[in-house]
Amino acid sequence: MKPVVAFMNLKGGVGKTTLAGNTARALADVEKQKILLMDLDSQCNLTQLFCSADEIDRRAERSVYQCFESKQFLKQPPYPSDLKVGLYSSPTGGQVDIIFGSYETFRLAITAPGKLVPKAAAQHFGDFMQRARAEYDLIILDTNPSASFTTLCALDVANFLVAPITMDLFSLRGIHLIKQVLSDRYTWLGNPKRIRIFPNRIRRARSDAETEMMERHEQEIRSRFPRLDSSIMTNRIHESRLLFQRAPGGGFIADRQIYAIHRRAKSKVCEDFEQAARELSLSLKEAFGDARYDGEANLRALRRRFKEDGDGPVVRH
Amino acid sequence: MGLWSDIRALSKAEFEAEVDKCRIELDAAAGRIAPRRLTRKRAGPADDKPATRISFLLKEKLGLSEDEAIRKLSASLRQQGVGPEKIPQGGGDLRAWLDELLDRVSGSVVMGAAHKIENR
Numbered sequence: 001m002k003p004v005v006a007f008m009n010l011k012g013g014v015g016k017t018t019l020a021g022n023t024a025r026a027l028a029d030v031e032k033q034k035i036l037l038m039d040l041d042s043q044c045n046l047t048q049l050f051c052s053a054d055e056i057d058r059r060a061e062r063s064v065y066q067c068f069e070s071k072q073f074l075k076q077p078p079y080p081s082d083l084k085v086g087l088y089s090s091p092t093g094g095q096v097d098i099i100f101g102s103y104e105t106f107r108l109a110i111t112a113p114g115k116l117v118p119k120a121a122a123q124h125f126g127d128f129m130q131r132a133r134a135e136y137d138l139i140i141l142d143t144n145p146s147a148s149f150t151t152l153c154a155l156d157v158a159n160f161l162v163a164p165i166t167m168d169l170f171s172l173r174g175i176h177l178i179k180q181v182l183s184d185r186y187t188w189l190g191n192p193k194r195i196r197i198f199p200n201r202i203r204r205a206r207s208d209a210e211t212e213m214m215e216r217h218e219q220e221i222r223s224r225f226p227r228l229d230s231s232i233m234t235n236r237i238h239e240s241r242l243l244f245q246r247a248p249g250g251g252f253i254a255d256r257q258i259y260a261i262h263r264r265a266k267s268k269v270c271e272d273f274e275q276a277a278r279e280l281s282l283s284l285k286e287a288f289g290d291a292r293y294d295g296e297a298n299l300r301a302l303r304r305r306f307k308e309d310g311d312g313p314v315v316r317h
Numbered sequence: 318m319g320l321w322s323d324i325r326a327l328s329k330a331e332f333e334a335e336v337d338k339c340r341i342e343l344d345a346a347a348g349r350i351a352p353r354r355l356t357r358k359r360a361g362p363a364d365d366k367p368a369t370r371i372s373f374l375l376k377e378k379l380g381l382s383e384d385e386a387i388r389k390l391s392a393s394l395r396q397q398g399v400g401p402e403k404i405p406q407g408g409g410d411l412r413a414w415l416d417e418l419l420d421r422v423s424g425s426v427v428m429g430a431a432h433k434i435e436n437r
Binding site: 229231280 | 422
């Protein structure tokens with residue numbers, strides 16, 4: 001099963017877009033994967049990382065809206081190659097493509113649910129995603145913070161959730177809410193292996209007292225949401241002014257032109273993303289199986305354990 | 318003068334640690350019980366790396382020895398369904414063991430297992 005990762009949190013301003021974009025690039029470098037980024041947010045924040053507002057309008061005919069467009073639902077859905085724009089080719093062989101967002105997706109967000117048009121649109125999107133899965137190793141969906149039509153469509157096709165948080169109770173509550181409200185409809189959300197909570201904008205402690213305070217704060221958050229404890233990533237993205245987008249079209253942080261004085265800060269941010277990408281990649285392998293570890297060796301170990309315990313499973317012949 | 322130049326090169330914390338060491342050695346030689354640490358115990362991990370934070374939690378916060386930490390964390394990971402082939406063998410150096418482990422198991426799972434030991 002190929003992973004389709006939704007970057008989502010019902011709390012806004014936690015860094016979904018920044019983390020989705022830059023993690024995709026780091027994953028392409030680290031894991032040499034072919035990755036497709038999709039901007040499902042009608043605010044088009046991810047798209048603005050790579051192009052201006054005018055350009056978004058100019059590209060309206062080749063945007064994510066075409067994946068939903070129900071006018072065409074009797075026809076075949078488009079192919080990713082019809083809509084994608086190449087963003088990055090890694091020297092290691094990885095690749096990142098994007099399907100830009102469209103302000104038009106807002107139309108879908110305000111259509112009454114249950115009507116024929118949204119149903120057809122959701123179906124159309126599902127068909128498109130099947131084609132995308134065949135072409136890419138990993139698909140990353142950037143969603144908007146409300147439970148809108150496109151967000152629910154993202155959860156329909158996703159099988160892994162990455163929830164960025166700033167270390168506060170509100171942003172963790174946003175994830176708790178997703179799990180609580182939506183896990184009946186999306187059963188995979190009940191599996192802690194399929195959720196990763198990605199701490200963002202963490203201050204670098206400058207003194208012992210600050211370290212102590214931050215540790216205590218993190219401990220408090222973990223104890224408030226014990227079920228999410230083993231889903232919180234240990235690698236985090238530290239607070240950096242470089243991550244604030246000033247003008248549209250800035251691109252990935254690793255490719256941004258900066259003053260020499262900020263070079264060290266940039267390399268630290270890039271290292272954060274690289275480490276986080278490694279951890280995320282391991283988590284994806286844990287969730288979807290990895291030939292290196294989860295094949296015969298696992299089965300042999302399980303049989304050995306049963307033998308040692310003396311109460312093996314009943315085998316019917 | 319020689320002593321002064323030796324001392325001058327030390328930071329305040331290093332100087333205090335040296336004084337502590339001397340006192341402990343003197344007390345041990347005199348047959349007295351070693352006094353309590355004079356320097357303040359470190360409040361948090363030295364850096365933000367996952368291995369450092371997990372090692373801090375096990376060694377400093379829970380007071381486990383390196384071997385004990387490895388044994389308990391291995392057991393906790395197995396309980397969480399991590400395959401034994403992913404858990405490195407051997408003991409001794411906790412930091413090196415954690416580095417090897419974190420190449421095979423995601424940090425979130427390892428940290429979760431460490432917190433389970435803490436909450437027991």
